[in-house]
Amino acid sequence: xxxxxxxxxxxxxxxxxxxxxxxxxxxxxxxxxxxxxxxxxxxxxxxxxxxxxxxxxxxxxxxxxxxxxxxxxxxxxxxxxxxxxxxxxxxxxxxxxxxxxxxxxxxxxxxxxxxxxxxxxxxxxxxxxxxxxxxxxxxxxxxxxxxxxxxxxxxxxxxxxxxxxxxxxxxxxxxxxxxxxxxxxxxxxxxxxxxxxxxxxxxxxxxxxxxxxxxxxxxxxxxxxxxxxxxxxxxxxxxxxxxxxxxxxxxxxxxxxxxxxxxxxxxxxxxxxxxxxxxxxxxxxxxxxxxxxxxxxxxxxxxxxxxxxxxxxxxxxxxxxxxxxxxxxxxxxxxxxxxxxxxxxxxxxxxxxxxxxxxxxxxxxxxxxxxxxxxxxxx
Amino acid sequence: xxxxxxxxxxxxxxxxxxxxxxxxxxxxxxxxxxxxxxxxxxxxxxxxxxxxxxxxxxxxxxxxxxxxxxxxxxxxxxxxxxxxxxxxxxxxxxxxxxxxxxxxxxxxxxxxxxxxxxxxxxxxxxxxxxxxxxxxxxxxxxxxxxxxxxxxxxxxxxxxxxxxxxxxxxxxxxxxxxxxxxxxxxxxxxxxxxxxxxxxxxxxxxxxxxxxxxxxxxxxxxxxxxxxxxxxxxxxxxxxxxxxxxxxxxxxxxxxxxxxxxxxxxxxxxxxxxxxxxxxxxxxxxxxxxxxxxxxxxxxxxxxxxxxxxxxxxxxxxxxxxxxxxx
Numbered sequence: 001x002x003x004x005x006x007x008x009x010x011x012x013x014x015x016x017x018x019x020x021x022x023x024x025x026x027x028x029x030x031x032x033x034x035x036x037x038x039x040x041x042x043x044x045x046x047x048x049x050x051x052x053x054x055x056x057x058x059x060x061x062x063x064x065x066x067x068x069x070x071x072x073x074x075x076x077x078x079x080x081x082x083x084x085x086x087x088x089x090x091x092x093x094x095x096x097x098x099x100x101x102x103x104x105x106x107x108x109x110x111x112x113x114x115x116x117x118x119x120x121x122x123x124x125x126x127x128x129x130x131x132x133x134x135x136x137x138x139x140x141x142x143x144x145x146x147x148x149x150x151x152x153x154x155x156x157x158x159x160x161x162x163x164x165x166x167x168x169x170x171x172x173x174x175x176x177x178x179x180x181x182x183x184x185x186x187x188x189x190x191x192x193x194x195x196x197x198x199x200x201x202x203x204x205x206x207x208x209x210x211x212x213x214x215x216x217x218x219x220x221x222x223x224x225x226x227x228x229x230x231x232x233x234x235x236x237x238x239x240x241x242x243x244x245x246x247x248x249x250x251x252x253x254x255x256x257x258x259x260x261x262x263x264x265x266x267x268x269x270x271x272x273x274x275x276x277x278x279x280x281x282x283x284x285x286x287x288x289x290x291x292x293x294x295x296x297x298x299x300x301x302x303x304x305x306x307x308x309x310x311x312x313x314x315x316x317x318x319x320x321x322x323x324x325x326x327x328x329x330x331x332x333x334x335x336x337x338x339x340x341x342x343x344x345x346x347x348x349x350x351x352x353x354x355x356x357x358x359x360x361x362x363x364x365x366x367x368x369x370x371x372x373x374x375x376x377x378x379x
Numbered sequence: 380x381x382x383x384x385x386x387x388x389x390x391x392x393x394x395x396x397x398x399x400x401x402x403x404x405x406x407x408x409x410x411x412x413x414x415x416x417x418x419x420x421x422x423x424x425x426x427x428x429x430x431x432x433x434x435x436x437x438x439x440x441x442x443x444x445x446x447x448x449x450x451x452x453x454x455x456x457x458x459x460x461x462x463x464x465x466x467x468x469x470x471x472x473x474x475x476x477x478x479x480x481x482x483x484x485x486x487x488x489x490x491x492x493x494x495x496x497x498x499x500x501x502x503x504x505x506x507x508x509x510x511x512x513x514x515x516x517x518x519x520x521x522x523x524x525x526x527x528x529x530x531x532x533x534x535x536x537x538x539x540x541x542x543x544x545x546x547x548x549x550x551x552x553x554x555x556x557x558x559x560x561x562x563x564x565x566x567x568x569x570x571x572x573x574x575x576x577x578x579x580x581x582x583x584x585x586x587x588x589x590x591x592x593x594x595x596x597x598x599x600x601x602x603x604x605x606x607x608x609x610x611x612x613x614x615x616x617x618x619x620x621x622x623x624x625x626x627x628x629x630x631x632x633x634x635x636x637x638x639x640x641x642x643x644x645x646x647x648x649x650x651x652x653x654x655x656x657x658x659x660x661x662x663x664x665x666x667x668x669x670x671x672x673x674x675x676x677x678x679x680x681x682x683x684x685x686x687x688x689x690x691x692x693x694x695x696x697x698x699x700x701x702x703x704x705x706x
Contacts, residue, residue, distance in 0.1 A: 007613050008507065015504040015514050018497070022518045022581065025532045028549060032535065044547050172385045176392045183396045188433035197426040201704070203434075208700045210441045212689045214642040216664055216682040218444035220451060220675050223668070224458070225439070240385075244392055249440020252433060280411070281425050282404035310525030312645045313665070329527040333649045336531065343535065343547070350531035354524045361523035365516065368523070372586060373593045 033351045034149040037344035051146050053089070055098060060115070060125055060136030072126050079141065080121040086145045091117050098140035109137060117141075153348040161339075162323055163349045166331040170353075172240060173315060173327055174308040177247030178301055181255045184248070186293070189259035190285055194271060204260075210253035219317055222246060226318065238325070243318045250314065251304050258303075258374055262296040263289060299371030302364055306357055328353040396432065403428045445686075452679035456672075466676040470684070479658045480684070482572055486643060486659065487688075490579045491636040495629060497580065498587020502595055503617060505588075515592060519585035526582070526645030533578045534650060539563040568656040575657060578646055583639065587632045594628040595621070634692050641688045660685050 032045045039048065058079040066073045080086060092098040093107050093115070101107045103119050113127035117139065125136070158164040191197070192204055230237030266289070274284050308314075315327040321334070332349050339345050361368060407428065411421045451458050452466055470476045501518055505511035521529060538548030542561055546552040551561040565571045598621065606616050622629075644661035651657045653666070664681035667674050 011504050012508050015501065015508060015511075018501055018504070019514045019517050022521070022584075024549070025536055025581070026520065026524075029532045029535060041547070043545055044549065044552050046549070046552075168382065168385065172389050176389050179393045180396055183393075183400070184432040184436065187400060187429040191426050191429035195426045195429065196422075197430075203430075205697060205700065206437070206442070208696050209693055210437070212638055212693050212696065213441060213445060214638075214661075214682070214685045214689060216642055216661055216685050217448050218440055219664075220668060220678050220682070221444035221447035222440060224675070240388060241392060245436065246440065249436050252436055253441070256433065280404075280408055280421065281429070282408065306523060310528070312525070312527050312648065313661075316665075317668070329525050329645070332527050332531060336534070336649055343538075346531050347535060350528045354528050357523040357525070358520070361520060365519075369519075369589045369593075372522075373590055 029347050030351060031149075032343060033153055033348040034151070035153075035344070036148070036150060037153060037342075040344050040347075041341075048147055048149075051144050054086075054141075054143050054145060056141050056143065058139050058141055060123060060139060062134045062136045063131040064134070066131045068130075072128060073130050074127075075125040075131060075136065077123060078121045079117070079123060079139065085148050086121065086143045088117060088119050088121060088141055088143045090142045092140040093137070095140060099142055113137075115139070153344045154352070157345055157348040157352060161335065161345055161349065162326075163328070163331060163352050165323055166326055166328045167352060169325060170309060170315075170328040171356075173243050173247070173319075174305055176240075176244040177251070177308040178305040180244055181248045181251045181304060182297060182301060185252060185255040186259055186290070186297075187285070188252075189256050189263050190281075190289060192256070192260050193263045194284075195281065207253050207256050207260075211257055213253075215250045215313070218249070219313075222249075223317060236320070238318055238320045240319075240325075243314060246314050246318050247304075247308050247311070251307065255300055255304060258300050258371070259293070259296060261374065262293060266292055295367070295370070298364070298367040299374065302360055302368045303371040306360065306368075309356060399432065400428070448679045448682050451675045452683055454676055456674035456676050458675045462676065466680045469677060470680050475658060475663055476681075478656055479660045479663045482657065482659045483641070483688075485572055486576060486579070486640050487637060489573075490576050490583065490640045491633050493576075493580045494583035494636050495587050495632050497584040498591050498632065499622075499625070499629070501584065502588050502591035503621065505592070506595055515588060518588055521582045522585040524582075526578075527649045529578050529582055530646050530649035533574075533581075534565075537564040537574060565651055565657075566655045571651065571655055571657055575646055575650060578650075579640065579643065583636050586636065590628060590632050590635075591625065594625055598624050634695075638689060638692060642685055 028045045031048060032040055035045065035048050043052075060079075061075050061077045065075050065077065067076075068074075079088075088103055090099045090102055091107070092100040093109060094100075101117075103117060106114050106116050108114050111127070111129070113125060113129075113131075115123060115125045115137075117123045123139070158167075192200060192207075226242055227237045229235075270288060271284055274288060279287070310329065311327075312329040312333065315330050319325045319327065319330075321330060326334070332346075332353055335342075335346055335349055404425075407421065407424055453461060453463060455462050455465075501514070505515045508514070524532075535547075536549045537551075538546075539551055539561055540546050540548070546555050546561055550564065555561055564574050602620060603616060606620055611619070642661050643659055644665065647653060647657055647659055647662050648665070653659075653662045660681055664678050664685070667678040667681060
């Protein structure tokens with residue numbers, strides 16, 4: 001039997017409070033990326049979730065638009081440039097009484113011209129005299145706009161701002177940077193666990209130590225090596241293979257460490273039995289270790305992949321900041337500087353960069369958590 | 380580079396490593412059979428094949444750079460002339476360096492502590508409500524996204540508009556609705572550091588949360604039930620049973636987040652680029668890698684200062700490893 005007590009209610013409320021605080025920032029970004037860019041710049045994203053009342057001033061068209069019909073001069077038009085789903089509630093012709101008329105009412109100006117406005121923004125302005133001013137008169141509109149969302153920002157960001165290309169570049173960086181360490185570290189971890197050779201314990205100690213060495217310790221010497229290498233062979237110092245190897249280097253210790261912990265936990269008897277049957281270490285590795293290690297591989301793959309996908313520093317130092325090489329995070333940082341006021345670009349770009357991590361997060365959360373809990377320590 | 384070329388070199392890059400292992404091991408098997416399966420022959424060559432690629436990478440990207448960085452810290456900006464402690468003396472007197480050290484210390488004090496604290500509290504709360512796993516998912520989610528992405532998310536929260544305008548940043552909108560003046564949060568020295576740290580806490584709490592959740596499952600149910608039957612309050616149970624039980628875990632998480640925070644770079648680089656007194660060591664180092672054509676001496680000194688921060692953790696890890704090896 002469940003009983004409801006104060007402490008349980010308090011727990012729920014407190015947890016709800018944390019959850020709301022944690023979700024709101026991301027949620028706001030997501031909503032903003034789907035909003036019209038003009039609205040995004042003038043109102044908070046939270047206003048877009050409900051129907052909002054807006055007071056605006058519009059100007060009708062001037063004398064050039066008039067037509068002469070049945071002794072009347074008429075100007076017709078629509079106040080709204082595009083159909084945004086806005087519904088006009090009331091309108092006014094002077095700034096003192098902006099709600100004077102209902103939709104469909106006829107409002108009379110001082111010069112005896114008459115105007116009527118319908119809910120979708122269509123207006124008809126009639127006068128017996130010819131209109132003689134270039135600018136039309138002002139109308140004060142009170143309208144309700146329903147929540148409306150659009151994918152326009154995504155189209156713009158993906159194809160015009162270079163985010164689409166950066167997405168591709170990040171993929172080209174992250175995939176090999178994840179698979180290469182996985183391949184070479186699994187052999188390394190196997191050797192450290194099941195093979196006997198000179199200096200094995202020292203090597204293991206070096207791996208443990210390397211786990212916490214900050215990658216800042218490596219940046220300057222490696223950049224120098226790359227520059228020298230490029231100059232020596234007449235190739236670009238910064239390149240995709242260079243970044244892959246850098247990521248491999250920085251992820252090597254943690255990948256090896258996690259894989260070794262896993263391989264060590266596999267039953268010894270199986271290996272011994274295979275050996276007696278005449279299997280070589282390579283056979284054992286391919287036929288026994290790899291199939292058994294799939295869950296561990298999945299966890300480590302996710303950790304390393306997310307690390308490479310989300311990295312900024314390595315991509316910044318070891319790749320040229322040109323369209324064919326710039327990665328998503330570096331591109332976003334660049335946009336933060338150059339388009340700092342264009343929130344539709346920033347929010348959408350950020351969300352595009354988050355799609356892959358979020359997909360992995362929701363689809364493979366179990367493996368992700370398992371990897372982290374297994375002791376993710378990264379230099 | 381076209382899409383096809385990119386795809387091709389990605390494929391090639393991965394293939395090279397697969398082929399290396401396959402061909403070399405296949406050759407060894409073949410040669411081993413020729414030598415009538417000589418056990419010694421195989422046992423001396425096989426480890427070399429298994430270890431070589433990883434060891435070369437380890438050597439080039441970690442071992443050699445560590446020693447080279449130490450050497451460079453005693454050399455001039457081009458790494459050519461020995462200058463003794465000049466770079467270190469420069470660092471101590473440099474106001475930017477002093478600012479960065481102070482900021483780094485602030486980050487190290489506040490972020491791991493609060494992340495661990497929130498993680499612990501939320502893990503406990505989530506354990507006792509039926510929608511706990513959904514709550515955990517939501518709080519854990521920021522762990523998956525990049526620091527730069529998180530930077531954009533929070534920059535939007537901190538967005539500032541002049542006092543008369545409509546605030547589109549959530550924080551200022553809240554402040555204004557209570558009748559206060561809007562603030563340009565990221566430009567207020569000292570406090571802006573706290574606003575940047577909030578982002579990191581928002582991210583790292585998830586890490587603490589999942590590890591604590593796993594550890595909480597290890598607490599024997601009988602102990603908790605016994606305490607409840609004896610009439611202990613939930614708070615009493617939390618402080619007298621759960622916290623002591625999780626002591627090791629708390630330490631692990633705290634060190635884990637400390638290591639991450641020590642080399643914090645992306646958030647500050649994206650949000651303020653170290654302006655308004657928000658610089659930290661990693662940013663200053665990146666700056667000196669390129670400022671005035673790059674100064675490898677000063678950059679190396681800054682890297683070493685970051686390294687010094689992790690040495691106690693490194694020593695502790697090695698000590699623990701030794702203990703495990705003995706058993």
